[in-house]
Structure formats: structure tokens, C-alpha cells
Amino acid sequence: MLIDGHGRTVNYLRVSVTERCNFRCQYCMPEKPFSWVPRENLLSFEELFVFMKVAIDEGVTKIRITGGEPLLREGLDKFIKMIHDYKPDIDLALTTNAYLLPQTAQALKDAGLKRLNISLDSLKPEIAHKIAQKDVLAQVLKGIDKALEVGLGVKINMVPLKGINDDEILDIINYCRDRKIKVRFIEYMENAHASKAIEGMHGREILEKVKEGHTIRALGREGASPSFNYLLDEEYEFGLIDPHKHDFCENCNRIRLTAEGNLIPCLYFDEAMSIAKAVKEGDIEAASEVLATVLRDKPKENRWSEENPTEEKEVSTRAFYETGG
Ligand code: SAM
Numbered sequence: 001m002l003i004d005g006h007g008r009t010v011n012y013l014r015v016s017v018t019e020r021c022n023f024r025c026q027y028c029m030p031e032k033p034f035s036w037v038p039r040e041n042l043l044s045f046e047e048l049f050v051f052m053k054v055a056i057d058e059g060v061t062k063i064r065i066t067g068g069e070p071l072l073r074e075g076l077d078k079f080i081k082m083i084h085d086y087k088p089d090i091d092l093a094l095t096t097n098a099y100l101l102p103q104t105a106q107a108l109k110d111a112g113l114k115r116l117n118i119s120l121d122s123l124k125p126e127i128a129h130k131i132a133q134k135d136v137l138a139q140v141l142k143g144i145d146k147a148l149e150v151g152l153g154v155k156i157n158m159v160p161l162k163g164i165n166d167d168e169i170l171d172i173i174n175y176c177r178d179r180k181i182k183v184r185f186i187e188y189m190e191n192a193h194a195s196k197a198i199e200g201m202h203g204r205e206i207l208e209k210v211k212e213g214h215t216i217r218a219l220g221r222e223g224a225s226p227s228f229n230y231l232l233d234e235e236y237e238f239g240l241i242d243p244h245k246h247d248f249c250e251n252c253n254r255i256r257l258t259a260e261g262n263l264i265p266c267l268y269f270d271e272a273m274s275i276a277k278a279v280k281e282g283d284i285e286a287a288s289e290v291l292a293t294v295l296r297d298k299p300k301e302n303r304w305s306e307e308n309p310t311e312e313k314e315v316s317t318r319a320f321y322e323t324g325g
């Protein structure tokens with residue numbers, strides 16, 4: 001079992017397989033970064049897997065593949081099969097913008113993937129275009145249909161932004177309710193890479209919108225999930241991911257690995273330790289030592305502020321497209 005320096009059990013590893021993306025979401029990667037990580041610095045799937053096996057053997061039971069856009073990385077289905085074959089009962093999930101799902105969903109399912117989280121910020125083509133800076137909606141909706149058709153579990157993530165998609169919170173709920181899938185609203189997390197022109201919504205403002213014409217009842221956090229769950233009209237469950245809340249980090253169970261091998265203890269902070277050398281040399285003991293150090297030094301909580309979210313010292317300098325959200 002993996003326990004961090006604050007006594008929290010860590011059993012969840014998020015692995016970003018690329019920082020590249022085919023969208024330019026305003027809250028994540030509004031412009032192409034000045035430079036990408038050079039391809040030769042990217043770890044191969046085999047190298048990433050050396051570390052993942054260590055983490056699984058020591059107590060990780062849940063793995064999420066993310067990015068950038070993970071479906072851009074060639075051979076992803078083979079990587080998923082590698083993980084699945086090593087431990088078939090592992091909770092294996094992927095987060096994607098769905099653009100490439102129409103042509104990949106079946107192969108992902110066949111490889112052993114169980115679940116997908118899909119980002120869907122708008123049901124209006126022009127607003128989806130404005131957020132992703134590309135005409136994406138029709139293809140994203142096709143991708144969601146395909147994922148459901150092949151039998152993958154699906155959850156939807158929406159990041160509500162003031163004056164952009166805040167009038168669509170109930171529309172997204174209705175879209176998901178009709179398809180019997182869960183939606184989780186994610187508070188915009190202020191970061192130095194996002195567009196300066198956007199403003200996020202506080203969790204309580206999101207709930208105010210949901211309450212227009214509906215009843216909601218708080219159910220609470222589900223285990224170590226970052227999502228606080230609510231029941232709408234006593235029948236439909238949705239979630240709110242509210243990292244600005246002070247109790248958000250209490251049960252944090254996760255660490256993150258980037259495509260170049262940086263092991264990151266917390267989404268907010270820049271601190272990381274590289275496992276690249278260890279896995280390239282196949283040095284299991286060294287990889288395990290890096291894991292132990294990162295766990296020991298995992299911060300107690302993030303610094304996103306409820307009161308002053310845009311104040312410079314409260315804005316994270318980490319790039320979400322690099323850490324995988
Ligand atoms: N490209 C994939 C996607 O968009 O689903 C996976 C990577 S993306 C970085 C993972 C998640 O992070 C997405 O659900 C996205 O909405 C969320 N995200 C990115 N930047 C964010 C921010 N500044 N605040 C809140 N959520 C963010």
C-alpha cells in the first residue's frame with residue numbers, strides 16, 4: 001500500500017502520454033506552446049510501463065491515461081492492452097476530447113479500456129468553436145455516440161466559464177440525463193497558461209444555475225473522488241469538482257506522470273521528480289525510490305483560493321496539457 005507524508009492512501013496514477021493537442025481550449029492551451037517537448041525526450045510506452053508496473057505492484061489500483069490529447073499518440077490501444085494484460089482487474093480509464101473517438105473507440109474497448117471521461121463544454125457549435133478554437137462539436141458528439149455504442153463507460157466533464165457557456169449548464173445536464181451518463185462540472189482552475197480573457201465559475205454559482213427550476217440534494221464526496229455529488233430532482237446524480245474548496249485535498253489519492261517521465265505529486269505545484277533515468281536503465285529499485293520520495297513530499301493541499309482566485313500568487317504555473325488535468 002502507498003501512503004503519503006500526510007497519511008493519505010495513494011492508489012491512483014494518472015499518466016499523460018503526450019502534451020500535444022488538436023484543440024486549443026482557452027482554459028488550457030489557448031496557443032501552441034513556444035516549444036513542444038522534443039520527441040526524443042518522450043518516454044516510450046515500454047519505458048512508461050516499467051514505472052507503471054512498479055506503481056501497480058506497490059498499490060496503484062486505478063490508472064487514467066490522459067494528455068494533451070491522448071488519442072493523438074500512435075499505438076495507444078497497444079499500450080492499453082499492455083496494462084490490461086498485466087493486471088486485468090485494474091480500473092483503467094482515459095480522458096479525451098473525443099474528437100478521434102469515432103475511429104478509435106472500438107480498438108480501445110477491445111484493448112481492455114473500461115471507462116472514458118469526455119470533455120464537453122457546449123452543445124452550441126459556435127460556442128464549442130470559441131472555447132476549443134476549432135469547429136469541433138459535430139465530431140465530438142459523434143465520438144460520444146461511438147463510445148456508448150461500443151459499450152465503454154462514459155462520464156462528461158464540463159468547465160463552466162462566465163459569459164461563454166454558463167447558460168448551458170442545464171442543457172448539458174439534460175443531454176447527459178437523456179443518455180444516462182454522469183456529468184461533472186469542473187471549476188476553472190486558474191493557471192498561467194490559460195487565456196487571460198476567461199473567468200471561471202465558483203462551485204456555488206454553478207449550483208445556483210442548476211437550481212433554476214430543479215431541486216438538488218447534496219450526497220457528499222464518494223470515497224477519494226474529487227467530485228462532490230448531488231441528486232437532481234431526486235433522480236439524476238451529477239458531480240461538482242471544486243478544487244477551490246478547503247476540504248478538497250483531504251482525501252487526495254493521486255499522483256501524475258508526464259510523457260517525459262516527471263512524477264508530479266500535486267496538480268497545483270511545479271515540483272516533480274524524474275523517473276526517466278531509472279526506467280531507461282530498467283532500474284526498478286531507483287524507480288521505487290523516486291516514487292517513495294514523491295509520496296513523502298506530496299503537498300497537503302493546493303493553493304487555489306476561494307476568495308481571490310485571480311490573484312497572481314494563487315494562480316498555478318503548471319500547464320494542464322502537460323500534467324493531464
Ligand atoms: N485532452 C483531454 C480532454 O480535454 O479531456 C485530456 C486532457 S485535459 C488537460 C483533462 C481535463 O482537464 C479536461 O476535462 C479539461 O476540461 C480539464 N482542464 C484543462 N484545463 C483546465 C482548467 N484550467 N481548469 C479546469 N479544468 C481544466
Ligand code: SF4
Pocket residue numbers: 021022023024025028029067068069097119320321
Ligand atoms: Fe487539449 Fe484537453 Fe487541453 Fe482542451 S483541455 S486544449 S482538449 S488537452
